[in-house]
Amino acid sequence: MSESAKIGVFFCNCGKTISERIDIKKLKEEVQSAGGVQCIEEFESLCRKPEQEKLSSLMKKEGVERVVIAGCSPKLYEELFARTLKEAGINPEFLVISNIREQCSWVFPEKDTATRKALEDIRQKVSRAKSLEAFDEVDVPAEQKVLAIGGGIAGLETALELSKLGFKVTLIEKSSALGGRTLKLNKSYVIEENPKDYVQAKVDLVNKDDNIEILTETELVKLNGSPGNFTAKIKQSGEKKDLNVGAIVVATGLSTRFPRESYGIDLSEKVVTQLQLEEILASPEKSDARFKGDNKAHVLFVTGMIGEDSKLSTASALKNALLLKGKYDCLTYVACQEMKVAGDRLEEMYRKAREEGVIFFKYNGNPPSFVTNGSEIKAVVSDYFLSAGEKGIPQVKIPCDLLVLEENLVPTEDFAALRGTLDIKLGPRGFFQQDNVHQVPVKSNKSGIFLVGSCRQPMDIVEVLADAGSAATQIVSLLSPGKIKVNDNRWTIEKGKCTLCLTCVRFCPHGAIGWTRAAEASEGLCQACGVCASECPAIAIQVKNYTNDQILTELEEILNK
Amino acid sequence: MEKASSKIVVFCCYQSAYEAADMAGTMGLSLPDNLNVVRVPCTGKVDTIHILRAFELGAEGVIVLACHDENCKFLTGNIRARKRVEYLKGILEEIGLEKERLEIYNLAPNMGHRFAEVASSMAENLKKLRSAEV
Numbered sequence: 021m022s023e024s025a026k027i028g029v030f031f032c033n034c035g036k037t038i039s040e041r042i043d044i045k046k047l048k049e050e051v052q053s054a055g056g057v058q059c060i061e062e063f064e065s066l067c068r069k070p071e072q073e074k075l076s077s078l079m080k081k082e083g084v085e086r087v088v089i090a091g092c093s094p095k096l097y098e099e100l101f102a103r104t105l106k107e108a109g110i111n112p113e114f115l116v117i118s119n120i121r122e123q124c125s126w127v128f129p130e131k132d133t134a135t136r137k138a139l140e141d142i143r144q145k146v147s148r149a150k151s152l153e154a155f156d157e158v159d160v161p162a163e164q165k166v167l168a169i170g171g172g173i174a175g176l177e178t179a180l181e182l183s184k185l186g187f188k189v190t191l192i193e194k195s196s197a198l199g200g201r202t203l204k205l206n207k208s209y210v211i212e213e214n215p216k217d218y219v220q221a222k223v224d225l226v227n228k229d230d231n232i233e234i235l236t237e238t239e240l241v242k243l244n245g246s247p248g249n250f251t252a253k254i255k256q257s258g259e260k261k262d263l264n265v266g267a268i269v270v271a272t273g274l275s276t277r278f279p280r281e282s283y284g285i286d287l288s289e290k291v292v293t294q295l296q297l298e299e300i301l302a303s304p305e306k307s308d309a310r311f312k313g314d315n316k317a318h319v320l321f322v323t324g325m326i327g328e329d330s331k332l333s334t335a336s337a338l339k340n341a342l343l344l345k346g347k348y349d350c351l352t353y354v355a356c357q358e359m360k361v362a363g364d365r366l367e368e369m370y371r372k373a374r375e376e377g378v379i380f381f382k383y384n385g386n387p388p389s390f391v392t393n394g395s396e397i398k399a400v401v402s403d404y405f406l407s408a409g410e411k412g413i414p415q416v417k418i419p420c421d422l423l424v425l426e427e428n429l430v431p432t433e434d435f436a437a438l439r440g441t442l443d444i445k446l447g448p449r450g451f452f453q454q455d456n457v458h459q460v461p462v463k464s465n466k467s468g469i470f471l472v473g474s475c476r477q478p479m480d481i482v483e484v485l486a487d488a489g490s491a492a493t494q495i496v497s498l499l500s501p502g503k504i505k506v507n508d509n510r511w512t513i514e515k516g517k518c519t520l521c522l523t524c525v526r527f528c529p530h531g532a533i534g535w536t537r538a539a540e541a542s543e544g545l546c547q548a549c550g551v552c553a554s555e556c557p558a559i560a561i562q563v564k565n566y567t568n569d570q571i572l573t574e575l576e577e578i579l580n581k
Numbered sequence: 582m583e584k585a586s587s588k589i590v591v592f593c594c595y596q597s598a599y600e601a602a603d604m605a606g607t608m609g610l611s612l613p614d615n616l617n618v619v620r621v622p623c624t625g626k627v628d629t630i631h632i633l634r635a636f637e638l639g640a641e642g643v644i645v646l647a648c649h650d651e652n653c654k655f656l657t658g659n660i661r662a663r664k665r666v667e668y669l670k671g672i673l674e675e676i677g678l679e680k681e682r683l684e685i686y687n688l689a690p691n692m693g694h695r696f697a698e699v700a701s702s703m704a705e706n707l708k709k710l711r712s713a714e715v
């Protein structure tokens with residue numbers, strides 16, 4: 021706490037918005053007579069450039085060291101005023117905004133009350149200003165190089181985008197070939213090209229790109245360091261080596277699992293998953309052999325029996341029902357819990373499918389059952405609309421030449437291990453990402469590690485491409501121009517108090533804390549949320565400018581103690 | 582001047598509730614005049630000791646306002662805050678204070694109405710507790 025620092029309190033009338041409803045003159049007198057403030061001044065509109073210049077020269081002239089600006093919400097101009105402080109040679113950490121507009125003048129219609137509340141807030145902020153500590157943002161050198169894990173469309177596209185932006189990329193793929201799941205698709209509902217050709221074209225571009233190094237049959241085994249300076253240990257056919265990279269892109273895709281328990285029927289020649297059908301249709305020979313002929317095949321698609329109808333499975337069912345109808349004149353049916361068409365092209369495909377004669381059943385809580393007799397399969401399907409107004413549920417029996425069942429889209433098998441190696445957290449659905457409005461979707465909880473494509477949630481190719489672009493942009497803004505800004509010494513620990521209970525390590529949301537003889541946060545990873553400090557049973561950790569003492573100082577001022 | 586003993590301290594997460602408080606002002610909603618906001622970067626930084634000390638210094642009520650579940654900028658700060666508040670409610674009862682004096686709510690930045698609602702409801706509850714005492 022600095023009792024001797026020179027404090028300035030600057031009022032902004034905000035045109036007349038504030039001064040009409042708050043007695044600024046009285047505030048100035050009160051602040052003056054309370055003492056401890058060396059410089060008090062009133063401004064018309066501090067958000068205007070000339071007035072900031074005036075403020076800046078006043079602060080310089082008076083040698084002001086800490087600044088309280090009483091005006092509009094910090095949500096509006098805090099950053100602007102921080103720059104004004106910087107220009108005046110004051111550490112921007114020494115700025116406190118007293119929000120006397122939104123939280124005082126606009127709340128209390130009586131001038132007296134508004135003025136009293138404003139005074140309370142200013143006092144609180146003056147006491148805070150006195151208690152602030154300086155810390156600096158410092159630059160640490162950052163590798164302009166990225167490790168991308170997974171050679172599907174997500175990894176390929178991110179590598180290409182990064183290369184365009186002048187970054188070097190090492191792309192590691194655990195299988196022997198690049199391309200990923202897209203190679204198995206017969207047709208995409210969002211892009212015109214054949215998916216195989218589309219991804220192959222990307223593979224060719226990556227192969228030709230001097231900025232991109234490709235390592236197949238390679239996996240990540242260990243990761244250390246922080247953004248800008250990670251050391252990644254990778255293993256290629258038994259051989260290990262270290263890579264120094266500035267950021268990591270995880271693009272490992274997803275897996276599928278057939279949940280037999282949900283359907284009560286085994287996969288067979290006549291019962292396939294959606295992905296299996298994709299593979300059959302991707303090969304003209306296989307699909308001709310199956311569907312070409314005089315007898316029209318009956319094909320039933322079932323979605324929604326294993327949880328919410330997902331967008332990908334809806335899309336896949338519509339796409340392939342239309343294809344089988346158009347190309348082989350099959351009799352196609354789709355049984356769904358609900359037809360959810362909120363997504364690119366889905367509504368259009370749904371309409372088209374109806375026009376072309378695909379028959380839809382909305383079973384609405386009464387899922388189909390399947391009866392087998394030798395090699396024959398019958399599906400018993402009910403429909404919400406057919407049953408309307410009637411007692412009982414009318415059921416339709418469909419003889420199936422092919423039954424196409426939706427599978428679960430699940431994290432890949434080695435997902436848990438990879439998550440451990442990277443030390444990042446999973447989102448609520450077991451994938452990598454959280455649904456969080458405050459979070460850029462491709463960012464993981466750990467700074468410098470990015471999640472791209474279907475490893476963070478099931479998505480189609482166009483969404484994968486958008487992810488890749490977004491991740492590349494994020495990475496460039498993090499690592500350019502070859503350095504990263506970190507808060508120097510903002511996180512502090514009294515080593516003597518630390519009992520190495522590792523509570524902080526467990527609760528840090530950003531995987532920022534490690535330990536040797538005492539807990540230790542990585543400046544590059546710490547985001548100064550303060551969770552560790554609040555959880556540490558020994559009260560060993562403080563995060564500067566939200567230390568215990570600083571918060572308690574404000575409380576004491578509020579409560580007049 | 583109000584006595585400290587009638588004050589309500591509101592810890593506002595700067596990512597959400599702080600802006601909700603601004604919005605309550607912008608919309609001209611009425612708020613109790615014994616409310617004082619403490620801005621925190623995340624409610625994950627509101628320690629048990631801060632809340633207890635506020636009561637010790639004479640605050641009548643304390644409200645912690647966090648982001649919605651799954652919407653914490655720091656991922657789990659709001660969850661930790663709720664755990665602490667729940668734990669502290671027990672402590673308050675043990676030391677003879679009503680647990681209604683401490684509340685935690687989840688707000689989004691655009692929930693000015695909700696801010697005004699929870700602030701007023703705390704003020705109301707405190708009034709009731711006060712009249713029950715005499």
Ligand SMILES: Cc1cc2nc3c(=O)[nH]c(=O)nc-3n(C[C@H](O)[C@H](O)[C@H](O)COP(=O)(O)OP(=O)(O)OC[C@H]3O[C@@H](n4cnc5c(N)ncnc54)[C@H](O)[C@@H]3O)c2cc1C
Pocket residue numbers: 169170171172173174175192193194195197198199200201202205207208209210211238239240271272273274276294295298332335336339432434438472473474475479480481482484
């Ligand atoms: C049934 C079905 C139908 C679909 N239909 C369509 C459609 O019509 N249109 C459309 O646009 N999209 C469709 N999709 C989605 C499309 O397949 C995905 O959007 C796309 O494949 C996602 O690409 P990705 O790069 O994220 O993952 P993937 O293509 O799965 O690639 C991941 C890559 O990472 C590798 N890998 C995994 N783990 C590791 C590791 N630990 N280390 C190194 N490498 C690793 C894998 O070997 C793989 O090469 C469908 C998906 C399914 C399941």
Ligand code: SF4
Pocket residue numbers: 513517518519520521522523524525538539555556557558559560561
């Ligand atoms: S929680 Fe506190 S005592 Fe425990 S390891 Fe972390 S710093 Fe040390």
Ligand code: SF4
Pocket residue numbers: 511527528529530531532533541545546547548549550551552553563
């Ligand atoms: S303040 Fe603590 S909990 Fe928060 S990111 Fe930094 S080290 Fe982790």
